[in-house]
Amino acid sequence: MNRELRVFNSRMLMVMGIMLVAALVVTFTASSCGSEVVEVPVDRIVEKEVVKVVEKEVPVTKEVIKEVEVTVEVDKDPGxxxxxxxxxxxxxxxxxxxxxxxxxxxxxxxxxxxxxxxxxxxxxxxxxxxxxxxxxxxxxxxxxxxxxxxxxxxxxxxxxxxxxxxxxxxxxxxxxxxxx
Known part of the structure:
Protein backbone atom coordinates (compact mmCIF):
# COMPACT_ATOMS: atom_id res chain seq x y z
CA MET A 1 0.00 0.00 0.00
CA ASN A 2 2.83 2.22 0.30
CA ARG A 3 3.11 2.26 -3.36
CA GLU A 4 -0.30 3.50 -3.88
CA LEU A 5 0.27 6.28 -1.50
CA ARG A 6 3.29 7.30 -3.34
CA VAL A 7 1.38 7.83 -6.44
CA PHE A 8 -0.68 10.33 -4.52
CA ASN A 9 1.92 12.28 -2.70
CA SER A 10 1.18 15.32 -0.65
CA ARG A 11 1.98 17.70 -3.41
CA MET A 12 -0.32 16.01 -5.76
CA LEU A 13 -3.06 15.86 -3.22
CA MET A 14 -2.68 19.52 -2.64
CA VAL A 15 -2.99 20.33 -6.38
CA MET A 16 -5.99 18.07 -6.67
CA GLY A 17 -7.61 19.71 -3.66
CA ILE A 18 -7.10 23.15 -5.17
CA MET A 19 -8.54 21.96 -8.44
CA LEU A 20 -11.50 20.48 -6.70
CA VAL A 21 -12.13 23.69 -4.77
CA ALA A 22 -11.75 25.73 -8.00
CA ALA A 23 -14.19 23.42 -9.79
CA LEU A 24 -16.68 23.77 -6.98
CA VAL A 25 -16.30 27.57 -6.96
CA VAL A 26 -16.86 27.74 -10.71
CA THR A 27 -19.87 25.43 -10.48
CA PHE A 28 -21.51 27.39 -7.65
CA THR A 29 -20.77 30.72 -9.28
CA ALA A 30 -22.14 29.59 -12.61
CA SER A 31 -25.26 28.18 -11.06
CA SER A 32 -25.96 31.28 -8.95
CA CYS A 33 -25.32 33.77 -11.81
CA GLY A 34 -26.99 31.80 -14.53
CA SER A 35 -30.16 33.27 -16.11
CA GLU A 36 -33.23 31.26 -15.98
CA VAL A 37 -35.71 31.64 -18.86
CA VAL A 38 -39.17 32.30 -17.56
CA GLU A 39 -42.03 32.66 -20.01
CA VAL A 40 -44.63 35.24 -18.95
CA PRO A 41 -47.89 35.42 -20.90
CA VAL A 42 -48.53 38.92 -22.34
CA ASP A 43 -51.95 40.19 -23.38
CA ARG A 44 -51.80 42.66 -26.28
CA ILE A 45 -54.65 45.04 -27.04
CA VAL A 46 -54.70 46.09 -30.67
CA GLU A 47 -57.18 48.78 -31.78
CA LYS A 48 -58.21 48.72 -35.41
CA GLU A 49 -60.58 51.12 -37.19
CA VAL A 50 -63.61 49.36 -38.58
CA VAL A 51 -65.66 51.00 -41.32
CA LYS A 52 -69.26 49.94 -41.57
CA VAL A 53 -70.93 50.58 -44.92
CA VAL A 54 -74.71 50.84 -44.86
CA GLU A 55 -76.46 50.97 -48.20
CA LYS A 56 -79.90 52.49 -48.22
CA GLU A 57 -82.12 52.85 -51.24
CA VAL A 58 -83.53 56.32 -51.74
CA PRO A 59 -86.43 56.94 -54.10
CA VAL A 60 -85.46 59.27 -56.95
CA THR A 61 -88.02 61.41 -58.69
CA LYS A 62 -87.14 62.21 -62.24
CA GLU A 63 -88.39 65.50 -63.59
CA VAL A 64 -88.65 66.01 -67.29
CA ILE A 65 -89.02 69.55 -68.53
CA LYS A 66 -90.83 69.65 -71.78
CA GLU A 67 -90.97 72.79 -73.86
CA VAL A 68 -94.22 73.31 -75.65
CA GLU A 69 -94.64 75.86 -78.38
CA VAL A 70 -97.99 77.60 -78.22
CA THR A 71 -99.31 79.67 -81.06
CA VAL A 72 -101.61 82.51 -80.06
CA GLU A 73 -103.50 84.63 -82.51
CA VAL A 74 -103.44 88.34 -81.77
CA ASP A 75 -105.80 90.90 -83.20
CA LYS A 76 -104.17 92.61 -86.14
CA ASP A 77 -105.83 95.88 -85.20
CA PRO A 78 -103.86 97.25 -82.23
CA GLY A 79 -106.67 99.71 -81.49
Missing amino acids: ELVLYSGRKESLVGAIVEQFEDATGIDVKVKYDKPFPVAAMILEEGNNSPADIFFAQDPGGLGFLSAAGRLDDFQRYNRPGSRRGPNQRSNMGGLPEELEH
Whole structure:
Protein backbone atom coordinates (compact mmCIF):
# COMPACT_ATOMS: atom_id res chain seq x y z
CA MET A 1 0.00 0.00 0.00
CA ASN A 2 2.83 2.22 0.30
CA ARG A 3 3.11 2.26 -3.36
CA GLU A 4 -0.30 3.50 -3.88
CA LEU A 5 0.27 6.28 -1.50
CA ARG A 6 3.29 7.30 -3.34
CA VAL A 7 1.38 7.83 -6.44
CA PHE A 8 -0.68 10.33 -4.52
CA ASN A 9 1.92 12.28 -2.70
CA SER A 10 1.18 15.32 -0.65
CA ARG A 11 1.98 17.70 -3.41
CA MET A 12 -0.32 16.01 -5.76
CA LEU A 13 -3.06 15.86 -3.22
CA MET A 14 -2.68 19.52 -2.64
CA VAL A 15 -2.99 20.33 -6.38
CA MET A 16 -5.99 18.07 -6.67
CA GLY A 17 -7.61 19.71 -3.66
CA ILE A 18 -7.10 23.15 -5.17
CA MET A 19 -8.54 21.96 -8.44
CA LEU A 20 -11.50 20.48 -6.70
CA VAL A 21 -12.13 23.69 -4.77
CA ALA A 22 -11.75 25.73 -8.00
CA ALA A 23 -14.19 23.42 -9.79
CA LEU A 24 -16.68 23.77 -6.98
CA VAL A 25 -16.30 27.57 -6.96
CA VAL A 26 -16.86 27.74 -10.71
CA THR A 27 -19.87 25.43 -10.48
CA PHE A 28 -21.51 27.39 -7.65
CA THR A 29 -20.77 30.72 -9.28
CA ALA A 30 -22.14 29.59 -12.61
CA SER A 31 -25.26 28.18 -11.06
CA SER A 32 -25.96 31.28 -8.95
CA CYS A 33 -25.32 33.77 -11.81
CA GLY A 34 -26.99 31.80 -14.53
CA SER A 35 -30.16 33.27 -16.11
CA GLU A 36 -33.23 31.26 -15.98
CA VAL A 37 -35.71 31.64 -18.86
CA VAL A 38 -39.17 32.30 -17.56
CA GLU A 39 -42.03 32.66 -20.01
CA VAL A 40 -44.63 35.24 -18.95
CA PRO A 41 -47.89 35.42 -20.90
CA VAL A 42 -48.53 38.92 -22.34
CA ASP A 43 -51.95 40.19 -23.38
CA ARG A 44 -51.80 42.66 -26.28
CA ILE A 45 -54.65 45.04 -27.04
CA VAL A 46 -54.70 46.09 -30.67
CA GLU A 47 -57.18 48.78 -31.78
CA LYS A 48 -58.21 48.72 -35.41
CA GLU A 49 -60.58 51.12 -37.19
CA VAL A 50 -63.61 49.36 -38.58
CA VAL A 51 -65.66 51.00 -41.32
CA LYS A 52 -69.26 49.94 -41.57
CA VAL A 53 -70.93 50.58 -44.92
CA VAL A 54 -74.71 50.84 -44.86
CA GLU A 55 -76.46 50.97 -48.20
CA LYS A 56 -79.90 52.49 -48.22
CA GLU A 57 -82.12 52.85 -51.24
CA VAL A 58 -83.53 56.32 -51.74
CA PRO A 59 -86.43 56.94 -54.10
CA VAL A 60 -85.46 59.27 -56.95
CA THR A 61 -88.02 61.41 -58.69
CA LYS A 62 -87.14 62.21 -62.24
CA GLU A 63 -88.39 65.50 -63.59
CA VAL A 64 -88.65 66.01 -67.29
CA ILE A 65 -89.02 69.55 -68.53
CA LYS A 66 -90.83 69.65 -71.78
CA GLU A 67 -90.97 72.79 -73.86
CA VAL A 68 -94.22 73.31 -75.65
CA GLU A 69 -94.64 75.86 -78.38
CA VAL A 70 -97.99 77.60 -78.22
CA THR A 71 -99.31 79.67 -81.06
CA VAL A 72 -101.61 82.51 -80.06
CA GLU A 73 -103.50 84.63 -82.51
CA VAL A 74 -103.44 88.34 -81.77
CA ASP A 75 -105.80 90.90 -83.20
CA LYS A 76 -104.17 92.61 -86.14
CA ASP A 77 -105.83 95.88 -85.20
CA PRO A 78 -103.86 97.25 -82.23
CA GLY A 79 -106.67 99.71 -81.49
CA GLU A 80 -106.46 103.35 -80.63
CA LEU A 81 -105.50 105.56 -77.72
CA VAL A 82 -107.03 108.92 -76.79
CA LEU A 83 -104.56 111.46 -75.39
CA TYR A 84 -105.67 114.74 -73.82
CA SER A 85 -102.57 116.91 -73.87
CA GLY A 86 -101.99 120.00 -71.78
CA ARG A 87 -98.90 120.66 -73.93
CA LYS A 88 -98.60 122.14 -77.42
CA GLU A 89 -98.55 119.91 -80.49
CA SER A 90 -95.11 121.29 -81.35
CA LEU A 91 -93.78 119.75 -78.11
CA VAL A 92 -95.75 116.48 -78.03
CA GLY A 93 -96.46 115.67 -81.69
CA ALA A 94 -93.08 114.04 -82.43
CA ILE A 95 -93.38 111.79 -79.35
CA VAL A 96 -96.88 110.72 -80.41
CA GLU A 97 -95.66 109.86 -83.93
CA GLN A 98 -92.76 107.80 -82.54
CA PHE A 99 -95.19 105.92 -80.30
CA GLU A 100 -97.54 105.21 -83.24
CA ASP A 101 -94.65 103.99 -85.41
CA ALA A 102 -93.27 101.74 -82.66
CA THR A 103 -96.57 100.19 -81.59
CA GLY A 104 -98.92 100.51 -84.54
CA ILE A 105 -101.51 102.03 -82.17
CA ASP A 106 -103.42 105.00 -83.60
CA VAL A 107 -103.31 107.96 -81.16
CA LYS A 108 -106.11 110.57 -81.17
CA VAL A 109 -104.91 113.79 -79.47
CA LYS A 110 -106.78 116.84 -78.11
CA TYR A 111 -104.46 119.79 -77.41
CA ASP A 112 -105.12 122.72 -75.05
CA LYS A 113 -103.71 124.33 -71.91
CA PRO A 114 -103.60 122.03 -68.84
CA PHE A 115 -106.45 123.54 -66.81
CA PRO A 116 -109.02 123.66 -69.69
CA VAL A 117 -108.16 120.03 -70.58
CA ALA A 118 -108.58 119.01 -66.91
CA ALA A 119 -111.92 120.85 -66.78
CA MET A 120 -113.04 119.03 -69.96
CA ILE A 121 -112.20 115.63 -68.41
CA LEU A 122 -114.11 116.58 -65.25
CA GLU A 123 -117.10 117.76 -67.28
CA GLU A 124 -117.18 114.59 -69.41
CA GLY A 125 -117.18 112.45 -66.25
CA ASN A 126 -117.38 108.69 -66.79
CA ASN A 127 -118.09 109.26 -70.49
CA SER A 128 -114.66 110.83 -71.12
CA PRO A 129 -112.85 109.10 -73.99
CA ALA A 130 -109.46 110.18 -72.57
CA ASP A 131 -107.07 107.33 -71.86
CA ILE A 132 -104.14 109.57 -70.91
CA PHE A 133 -103.90 113.11 -69.54
CA PHE A 134 -100.53 114.65 -70.38
CA ALA A 135 -99.89 117.80 -68.34
CA GLN A 136 -96.99 120.20 -68.05
CA ASP A 137 -97.59 121.13 -64.42
CA PRO A 138 -99.03 119.46 -61.32
CA GLY A 139 -102.00 121.85 -61.08
CA GLY A 140 -104.20 120.00 -63.57
CA LEU A 141 -103.22 116.63 -62.14
CA GLY A 142 -103.99 117.81 -58.60
CA PHE A 143 -107.38 119.15 -59.72
CA LEU A 144 -108.35 115.82 -61.34
CA SER A 145 -106.87 113.77 -58.51
CA ALA A 146 -108.87 115.72 -55.90
CA ALA A 147 -112.01 115.11 -57.96
CA GLY A 148 -111.25 111.34 -58.07
CA ARG A 149 -110.88 111.34 -61.86
CA LEU A 150 -107.41 109.75 -62.09
CA ASP A 151 -106.63 106.06 -61.89
CA ASP A 152 -103.46 105.18 -60.05
CA PHE A 153 -100.66 104.40 -62.45
CA GLN A 154 -98.88 101.32 -61.22
CA ARG A 155 -95.34 101.63 -62.38
CA TYR A 156 -94.48 98.06 -61.37
CA ASN A 157 -96.73 96.80 -64.17
CA ARG A 158 -94.39 98.36 -66.71
CA PRO A 159 -91.58 96.25 -68.16
CA GLY A 160 -88.19 97.17 -66.73
CA SER A 161 -89.65 98.93 -63.69
CA ARG A 162 -87.30 99.59 -60.80
CA ARG A 163 -89.97 100.42 -58.22
CA GLY A 164 -91.80 98.17 -55.84
CA PRO A 165 -95.52 97.32 -56.01
CA ASN A 166 -96.49 99.78 -53.26
CA GLN A 167 -95.09 102.83 -55.05
CA ARG A 168 -97.48 104.50 -57.44
CA SER A 169 -97.37 107.49 -59.73
CA ASN A 170 -99.94 109.42 -61.75
CA MET A 171 -97.40 109.87 -64.53
CA GLY A 172 -98.59 107.84 -67.44
CA GLY A 173 -96.57 106.14 -70.14
CA LEU A 174 -93.44 108.27 -70.06
CA PRO A 175 -90.03 106.66 -69.95
CA GLU A 176 -88.59 106.86 -66.41
CA GLU A 177 -85.88 109.26 -67.55
CA LEU A 178 -88.54 111.80 -68.56
CA GLU A 179 -90.58 111.44 -65.38
CA HIS A 180 -87.87 112.74 -63.04
